[in-house]
Each structure stands twice: as C-alpha cells, then as structure tokens.
Amino acid sequence: MDEILPADVMINRSGAIRASSKTSSPHLQHPVTYNDAPETRPVLVESSTQLRPPSVTRHTGGDLDPRQPPSPAGSGVSYNPRDSNTWRSSSLAGRSHFRSPPPSGDLRLSTQFPEEGSSMQPWNDRRNSSMEVGGDGERITRSSVEIPIMAQGQIINDKVPKAKQVPLMIGFVITSFLAGLDASSYPLALPSIHNTYPNTDTLWLKVAYMLAFYSACPLYGYYSNIFGRRPLLCGSLTIYAIGSLVGGFAVNAAMLIACRTFAGLGAAGLLSMILVVLGDIFPVQKRPVYLLFVFTSFVLGEIAGRMITCVVITYMDWRPLFWISAILAFITFSLIFPFSKLIDHDHAERPPTSERLRAVDFLGTATLVGAIVTFLLATTLAASGTFQWSSVAVVGLYHAAAISVALLLLIEKTATKPLVPLQIVEERSLVAILVMSMTIGFGWNGFFEHVPFFMQVLHSENTIMSGIRFIPLFVANVVCSILAVTTVRRLDFRFYLVSGLALFAIGIGLTSILDQSTGFGQEIAFYLEFGAGTGFFLPILVTAGQAFSRGEEMAIVTNLIVFFISLSGAISDAMWDQILTTDFPSRLDQISTDILSATSKQLALTSITSIGTLPATAQSAIVSAFTESVQLALRITVPFAVVAFLAAFWVESFHMVGRAQMYINQRAAQSTV
Incomplete structure (x- = not known):
C-alpha cells in the first residue's frame, strides 16, 4: 500500500480534494464531501502509516472531545461497511460523509470548519495534542489546530x-x-x-x-x-x-x-x-x-x-x-x-427523575452556597459599618468562605457531574471571558446604580431628570449593539470585545472628572462613550462564551458570566457604601463650621437630596465634598475595567464568514441520511 505523506488538502466547491504537497498515493484524488456541502476550507491530513481496512469502529461521547472517555454512546468517527469508500462522522445534529479509501494506522485530522449554521461549531484549541484514530479506533484525542464540536442551537x-x-x-x-x-x-x-x-x-x-x-x-x-x-x-x-x-x-x-x-x-x-x-x-x-x-x-x-x-x-x-x-x-x-x-x-x-437526582452534586451545591453567603455577608456587614473590617465576625466569615472554596475545589474534582467542570480553565478564551465578567461589574454597577444619584446631587434635580440624562447613553448602546451584531460575522469576537472595553474604561475614567464646572455637552459625550462601549462588548461577550463552550458547558458558562458580572456589582455596591460612609463624612469634617453647621452636616449625611433649603455656600461645600467622594469611587473602578480590556486580547479569533450556505446544505443532508 502507498504511504500518504503530509499534505495540505483543500476541499473546493466542487467537492474535489486537492493536495498542496506531494503524495505517493492516488487515493487523495477521490472526491470528498462534508455534510454534502462543498465548501473551500483547509483540512490538514497527516498519516505516518499505510492504509488498510479498519477492523474495529469506536465512537466517542460528545463530538471528538478528549475529555470524555471513548463510549459506544454519542458521536464520533465510524466506517460504513456498505461503502468501502465512505467514512462517517456523526453527531447529534447531523452526519458528515468523507468519501475516500478507509484509512487506518494513525490518522491525524486537523480542521478549520464548519461553516455558518452547521451542526458543529468551531472551537479554537491551540494546545499541543492531536486527534489520533488508530487502526483499532482506540485512541482519540484533541487536534492541535481547530476541532469542531456540536453547536447548541441547531437541532x-x-x-x-x-x-x-x-x-x-x-x-x-x-x-x-x-x-x-x-x-x-x-x-x-x-x-x-x-x-x-x-x-x-x-x-x-x-x-x-x-x-x-x-x-x-x-x-x-x-x-x-x-x-x-x-x-x-x-x-x-x-x-x-x-x-x-x-x-x-x-x-x-x-x-x-x-x-x-x-x-x-x-x-x-x-x-x-x-x-x-x-x-x-x-x-x-x-x-x-x-x-x-x-x-x-x-x-x-x-x-x-x-x-x-x-x-x-x-x-x-x-x-x-x-x-x-x-x-x-x-x-x-x-x-x-x-x-x-x-x-x-x-x-x-432524559433518564427518570430518580436517576437525575442521583447525578446532582448536592454536596458541591451546599458548599458553593455556603461560600457565597459567608463572603457576601462579611463584605456587606463591614462595608455598611455594622462591624469593623478587622472584627472577629467579619474575619471569621471570610475564613469560612475561604475554607468553603477550598472544599468546593476538592469536591468538584471527584464529583460525577460537577457544578463547574474544572476543565473549563483549560480553554484560554473561556478563562479570559470569565475574567472579563469578574471585572466588568464594578464599572457597570457603579455607573448605572450610583452615577444617576450623583447627577441628582450635582444638578439639584429629581430622579426623573437624572434618568433623562441617560437617554443618550441608551441610544449609543442600541446603535453600537446593532453595529456589533450585524458586523461580527465579518470581523471577530476579539475586535468588539477589545474596542468595547476600551471605550468602557475610558468612559468610566472620563466620568470620574465630572464636577460642578462640567458642561452639559461634555457630560453627554462621556455618556455616549460609555454607552458605545457597553453596546459593543455586552452581546458579544455572551456569544463568545457560548461559542467557545462545549456541550453542556454552554449553560454553565453562560450562567457564570451573569453571576460574575452580578457578583462584582455587589462588591462594587459594598465599595460605594464604604466610601460614602467613611470618605464623605471625613470630607465634611474638613469644612469650616462657619460654612457648614453641625445640623447641616447631619442633613447632608441623612438626606443629601434635601439640602436645597440650606444656604448657597453650605450647598456648594456639601456638593463639592460629595463629588470628590464619587470621583474617588469611580477612579477605583477604572483599573478593573483595564483588566477586562487586557483580558479581551486573550480571546482567540472566531470568524463566522460564509457559513450560511453550509447550514442550508447540511439541513438538506440531514433529511437524506
């Protein structure tokens, strides 16, 4: 039998296979179709052994996912004995036919597909491993380039x-x-x-x-x-x-x-x-x-x-x-x-309810809830001034949270169906997306929850008027979201994550310089920049997290994105409470009693929106002190936004150009299989 040398193979739109390097085998000239949908996409085929008929067919659970052991149930690569020239890669959402002589030995298949709408979604895996289907079909591992996995949302x-x-x-x-x-x-x-x-x-x-x-x-x-x-x-x-x-x-x-x-x-x-x-x-x-x-x-x-x-x-x-x-x-x-x-x-x-209940990680659930409750309770009680940060209650709660997290990691390593698959950290793009989620909430919560109230104090207006000021932000968010979702297919996830988070961080930084001398036009410009940033990255962040997930990880990763954004927002709330209950009073203490009396100071601390009855000099002094405290809080959130911006560079490229026809062709192929 002839030996296939390393070849860079292109499947052209006519379905024919073309090798870009020399080969001693005529078998590569056989036509190849993927899901009966001819497309131009690179397929790198490397074989170090001779071709001979396979003896055993092995399926893998999931779509060629090395993290799941070989199992008869699932999807994988199989040989059709009725057609000696057909190999079949089947999945839950569809089947793929590779018409060529049945390979054996160690076949390494590195791919960059599928196209738009296919039953598999590309997952960028740059790790040094390979998918090897031996003659006995026993070894299947990950490819070193890009491996297709099942896309949620097809069936x-x-x-x-x-x-x-x-x-x-x-x-x-x-x-x-x-x-x-x-x-x-x-x-x-x-x-x-x-x-x-x-x-x-x-x-x-x-x-x-x-x-x-x-x-x-x-x-x-x-x-x-x-x-x-x-x-x-x-x-x-x-x-x-x-x-x-x-x-x-x-x-x-x-x-x-x-x-x-x-x-x-x-x-x-x-x-x-x-x-x-x-x-x-x-x-x-x-x-x-x-x-x-x-x-x-x-x-x-x-x-x-x-x-x-x-x-x-x-x-x-x-x-x-x-x-x-x-x-x-x-x-x-x-x-x-x-x-x-x-x-x-x-x-x-789905299996019966009793079997599903046995699969639940109840111990991990209880440990995770315990870690969240103790951490948030300690942070909230300390930030509100109920307890000191160094008090026994707060320190003890933080220790309990740390112990719970350590126990959770141990539990999840041995759990049959863990709450959070620890293998998620093996995918750098998912790690980057989760890091962005952990840091975005600081700026998001601070802007939407506290800046409107700051506008009430700064401009002596009611809640409705401060909300109207945010209309330009909403418009910028909508316009940039439309631009992002309509052009991301031609560009890349990383482009909009990087550009959006850059605008996001700059918008927070600019807002931190707002004071009584800031003009209306300048203020609106800051809002527009912040709204444009959120419009660019927010829908793309979730899409990217789901696109880089595998199988059931999609729901968990999506949930983690929402959770981490919300959790960082809660921590941001505690930070704002701490600043407004410590920094703001200390700034009021620095004001001369000739300008601000003790009664006026107490009114500012209890109901700052009611200072309109005070003398103009007292109002100006209170607003200036409050403005400096808010500026401090906003500046603290800027580094978190910068971390999110830097993490966006770690998201790998993900292009979706030219995949619509592939989806249509695949659906037609599914109906004939």
Missing part, C-alpha cells in the same frame, strides 16, 4: 417554527426588562419602605434579597442541564411573581423580608436562563441579533426603573412596584409556557 432551531419564536422572543425581552427593572427600582424604594416600617433596619431588607439572589444565580445553568430548561425557566418566573405579589401585601417587615428572599431565588434565573435558552434555540452566527434585543431591554429596564420608581413612590406607595413586577412576570409566563416544551428538545431522552 432546536429546526424544530421551533418562526411563528412560535415570536412569542418566545417577546417573553424573553419582557423578562430581561423585568430583570433590569428589579435591579434598579428596589434600592430606590428602600427609604419609602423604611418609612412604612421605621423599626426595621433597611440593611436586612437589602441583604436578604441579595443573599438569595447570589446563592441561586450560579446554580441555574447546572440544574437546567439535569432537569431541563423548561422547569428552571418557568420555575424562576413563578417564584419571582409569587414573591413579588405577596410582598406587595406584606403586613410587617418580617413578611416583606421573607417575600423578598423568596423572590430573589426566582430573580436569579430570569436573565441567565433567557440567555441559556437563546443559546439552545439559535445558532451562534444568528444569536447576537437576538441577544441585542435582550440586552437592550435590560439596559432600558435599568434606566426606566429609576424613573418608574420615582413616579410610583411620589404619587402612590412602594407596594405598586411589587405588583408591577408580578404582573410583568405573569405576562411573560403566559407567553413562554405554551411553547416551553419546544425549549427542552431532548426531554423524551
């Missing part, structure tokens, strides 16, 4: 008619708006709630919801892989709606805290489950467009939530805010539930 997209996608998308958009509304409205309602229950510390009204939210947030993706997307998505909506509805009728503070805790468990899954389901329904090259609608409505909810809260509290009470949230949740549920069976496309293939 389901074929089964969800466009007429049913519309109500689902409307429900998703309302859900994301609700998530933004809830994030921005509740903190503003706390003073009004405190007036209703004056003997209750508002800190616990905030902490109870926060602990429930962050404890449940990282779990939704994992449990949706086991029990399905439908029960987790619909369950989160139901829990949030019931908690909000009953909370609006709370008769005492204890009942309100319990309802907010219950609602927080559901709110944790609103945005993350929407993003996971979108990853299931739509292929990666179409997904950014739908993520545009989701994130635009989320930003709109963040901005509009402040204005809605101001109007409702001014003319009514805080209770209608809870009822509005409950009504929106029930409307969303009514739109999603009738079509929710389409979300769990493999529901019939």
Whole structure:
C-alpha cells in the first residue's frame, strides 16, 4: 500500500480534494464531501502509516472531545461497511460523509470548519495534542489546530417554527426588562419602605434579597442541564411573581423580608436562563441579533426603573412596584409556557427523575452556597459599618468562605457531574471571558446604580431628570449593539470585545472628572462613550462564551458570566457604601463650621437630596465634598475595567464568514441520511 505523506488538502466547491504537497498515493484524488456541502476550507491530513481496512469502529461521547472517555454512546468517527469508500462522522445534529479509501494506522485530522449554521461549531484549541484514530479506533484525542464540536442551537432551531419564536422572543425581552427593572427600582424604594416600617433596619431588607439572589444565580445553568430548561425557566418566573405579589401585601417587615428572599431565588434565573435558552434555540452566527434585543431591554429596564420608581413612590406607595413586577412576570409566563416544551428538545431522552437526582452534586451545591453567603455577608456587614473590617465576625466569615472554596475545589474534582467542570480553565478564551465578567461589574454597577444619584446631587434635580440624562447613553448602546451584531460575522469576537472595553474604561475614567464646572455637552459625550462601549462588548461577550463552550458547558458558562458580572456589582455596591460612609463624612469634617453647621452636616449625611433649603455656600461645600467622594469611587473602578480590556486580547479569533450556505446544505443532508 502507498504511504500518504503530509499534505495540505483543500476541499473546493466542487467537492474535489486537492493536495498542496506531494503524495505517493492516488487515493487523495477521490472526491470528498462534508455534510454534502462543498465548501473551500483547509483540512490538514497527516498519516505516518499505510492504509488498510479498519477492523474495529469506536465512537466517542460528545463530538471528538478528549475529555470524555471513548463510549459506544454519542458521536464520533465510524466506517460504513456498505461503502468501502465512505467514512462517517456523526453527531447529534447531523452526519458528515468523507468519501475516500478507509484509512487506518494513525490518522491525524486537523480542521478549520464548519461553516455558518452547521451542526458543529468551531472551537479554537491551540494546545499541543492531536486527534489520533488508530487502526483499532482506540485512541482519540484533541487536534492541535481547530476541532469542531456540536453547536447548541441547531437541532432546536429546526424544530421551533418562526411563528412560535415570536412569542418566545417577546417573553424573553419582557423578562430581561423585568430583570433590569428589579435591579434598579428596589434600592430606590428602600427609604419609602423604611418609612412604612421605621423599626426595621433597611440593611436586612437589602441583604436578604441579595443573599438569595447570589446563592441561586450560579446554580441555574447546572440544574437546567439535569432537569431541563423548561422547569428552571418557568420555575424562576413563578417564584419571582409569587414573591413579588405577596410582598406587595406584606403586613410587617418580617413578611416583606421573607417575600423578598423568596423572590430573589426566582430573580436569579430570569436573565441567565433567557440567555441559556437563546443559546439552545439559535445558532451562534444568528444569536447576537437576538441577544441585542435582550440586552437592550435590560439596559432600558435599568434606566426606566429609576424613573418608574420615582413616579410610583411620589404619587402612590412602594407596594405598586411589587405588583408591577408580578404582573410583568405573569405576562411573560403566559407567553413562554405554551411553547416551553419546544425549549427542552431532548426531554423524551432524559433518564427518570430518580436517576437525575442521583447525578446532582448536592454536596458541591451546599458548599458553593455556603461560600457565597459567608463572603457576601462579611463584605456587606463591614462595608455598611455594622462591624469593623478587622472584627472577629467579619474575619471569621471570610475564613469560612475561604475554607468553603477550598472544599468546593476538592469536591468538584471527584464529583460525577460537577457544578463547574474544572476543565473549563483549560480553554484560554473561556478563562479570559470569565475574567472579563469578574471585572466588568464594578464599572457597570457603579455607573448605572450610583452615577444617576450623583447627577441628582450635582444638578439639584429629581430622579426623573437624572434618568433623562441617560437617554443618550441608551441610544449609543442600541446603535453600537446593532453595529456589533450585524458586523461580527465579518470581523471577530476579539475586535468588539477589545474596542468595547476600551471605550468602557475610558468612559468610566472620563466620568470620574465630572464636577460642578462640567458642561452639559461634555457630560453627554462621556455618556455616549460609555454607552458605545457597553453596546459593543455586552452581546458579544455572551456569544463568545457560548461559542467557545462545549456541550453542556454552554449553560454553565453562560450562567457564570451573569453571576460574575452580578457578583462584582455587589462588591462594587459594598465599595460605594464604604466610601460614602467613611470618605464623605471625613470630607465634611474638613469644612469650616462657619460654612457648614453641625445640623447641616447631619442633613447632608441623612438626606443629601434635601439640602436645597440650606444656604448657597453650605450647598456648594456639601456638593463639592460629595463629588470628590464619587470621583474617588469611580477612579477605583477604572483599573478593573483595564483588566477586562487586557483580558479581551486573550480571546482567540472566531470568524463566522460564509457559513450560511453550509447550514442550508447540511439541513438538506440531514433529511437524506
């Protein structure tokens, strides 16, 4: 038999195979088709042994994923005995036919495919390993260039008619708006709630919801892989709606805290489950467009939530805010539930509930929740001034969090189905994306939660007017999001992540110089820059995280992105609280008593928006001190934005040019297989 020398093979649009280097075998002249879709794409074939008929066929679990041991169930490479010239690479979403003499020996296949819409998505793997299919089919490892893995969103997209996608998308958009509304409205309602229950510390009204939210947030993706997307998505909506509805009728503070805790468990899954389901329904090259609608409505909810809260509290009470949230949740549920069976496309293939329960990592879940609760509780209690940072309670809680994290790592190494597959850290692009998520929240939360209040103080205006100032930011966000999602197929993930985070960091830095002398046009320019940055990177960040994920990792990675952005936002909240409760009072102490009396100082500390009755000199001094404290907080967040910007360079290239026809051809091929 002839030996195949290393050859760079191109499959042209006619389906013929062409070698760019010399070969001693005529077999390479056989026509080759991939999914019956002729395309021009590089396929590097290297063989160090002779060709001879194979004796054993071995499948691998997953799509040629070396991290899963060879298993009869799944997909992989097989030989069709009815056709001696056909090799078949099958997957859940489709089959690939390679027409050539049946190879044996050690065949290394390095590829850069599939094209747009195919049942496999490219996963850039630069590690030094190779996929070797021996004559006995026993050894299968990763290729050193680019290996295709199954893309989430192919099979389901074929089964969800466009007429049913519309109500689902409307429900998703309302859900994301609700998530933004809830994030921005509740903190503003706390003073009004405190007036209703004056003997209750508002800190616990905030902490109870926060602990429930962050404890449940990282779990939704994992449990949706086991029990399905439908029960987790619909369950989160139901829990949030019931908690909000009953909370609006709370008769005492204890009942309100319990309802907010219950609602927080559901709110944790609103945005993350929407993003996971979108990853299931739509292929990666179409997904950014739908993520545009989701994130635009989320930003709109963040901005509009402040204005809605101001109007409702001014003319009514805080209770209608809870009822509005409950009504929106029930409307969303009514739109999603009738079509929710389409979300769990493999529901019939799932094992019985008892088997799924045995697969759950309950010990890891408890350890993770313990780590989150102890860490956030220590940070919040210290930042609010309830305890000193060096107190026994705070130090003890931090030690408990550290021990819980260490135990979690040990548990996850031996878990059958770990909460977070530790192999994720082997993919540098995913590590970079998670690092970006961990650092983005500092600037995001500081800008959307605290800068509007800063504008109220700086310009002596109400919440509605400060919200109107953010309209240019929203417009820039929408315009740049549209630009990003429509051109990312021609450019690259990394381009928009780098450029977006650069604008994001610069926007925060420029905002940190705002003061009483800043002109209106200059202020709007800063908002435009920040909005443009978020528009560029936000939908692309989630798309990239899902594109570089493998199989069930998609839901977990998506969930982690949302969790880390939210968690860094919570830490940012604690930082702002610390600065405004320590730095701001110290600056007020430096003001002469001739300008600022003790009574005026106390008014500034308790209700800074009510200083309009004070003399002009006292108002100016208070606003100047508050401005310097806010500038300090914003400058602290700039390094985190810079870290996110640098991490974006570690995301590998991912191009989606020319893949639409491939998807169409593949679907036609699937119907004939």
